[in-house]
Amino acid sequence: MxxxxxxxxxxxxxxxxxxxxxxxxxxxxxxxxxxxxxxxxxxxxxxxxxxxxxxxxxxxxIKAPVLEISDGEFHYRRGAYEVSVPFGDIGSYYLLPGGVRSLGLCDTAGRPKRFPSLRSRRTSRTYLPLTGMTSPAKVESFMAMAGIPPRKRSLAS
Incomplete structure (x- = not known):
């Protein structure tokens, strides 16, 4: 890309x-x-x-979350917190619904990727928080423009 x-x-x-x-x-x-x-x-x-x-x-x-794909890497920034994932390591994505929407990334095998916590806690999370006003359609079109396919929500397939 x-x-x-x-x-x-x-x-x-x-x-x-x-x-x-x-x-x-x-x-x-x-x-x-x-x-x-x-x-x-x-x-x-x-x-x-x-x-x-x-x-x-x-x-x-107040810093709003920014999703960016450039130079073969996926970048997520929210204030001082920054995550960079090589574009080749991303297999698919999924959106978590709720008051504050979140974006989850999966590796090429379909397993959710783990990210360090936003608030310097010892736990890690499998999603990146967005804002409640973020439209799922905008995130889907962003990921489509980047060439990352959505993960199917069905567990049977």
């Missing part, structure tokens, strides 16, 4: 914090402008602006 295929998972919490922060900062500015001579409006306005700026900064710090 010579070209890069990339999917950034949308994060609802990030969008909510950003828009809430911007809205609170704007409300604080409006409170100050409405009556700048009264100390209560200035205090309320400054508190709203500070709270809004804090929320917006925290929203910008």
């Amino acid at each position: 010579s070209q890069t295929v990339r999917l950034v998972c949308p994060s609802g919490r990030k969008h909510a914090e950003l828009w809430s922060g911007y809205l609170l900062a704007a409300l604080g500015a409006v409170a100050i402008v409405m009556d700048p001579a009264h100390w209560a409006n200035i205090t309320l306005g400054l508190l709203l602006v500070l709270l809004g700026v804090g929320l917006a900064v925290h929203g910008h710090l």
Whole structure:
């Protein structure tokens, strides 16, 4: 695979914090402008602006998961956590449904691949967490563009 295929998972919490922060900062500015001579409006306005700026900064710090295939490797990044798997070692994939969707990769023999834990725990996991807003159709099209087939869910076959 010579070209890069990339999917950034949308994060609802990030969008909510950003828009809430911007809205609170704007409300604080409006409170100050409405009556700048009264100390209560200035205090309320400054508190709203500070709270809004804090929320917006925290929203910008949230890192969404990124799936990428380039240079013959599959990369998964979420903040400081990064997993790289050679493209030839991936046989298929599967999606785990739920509130927070997850992506599982299988080796060429069909066994789930194991990844180290995200939070430096001693356990390992067989899936990579995505976000709840990630559409299964987008993940399926990403994997199809990368050339990785889905694993059949039937245990009988």
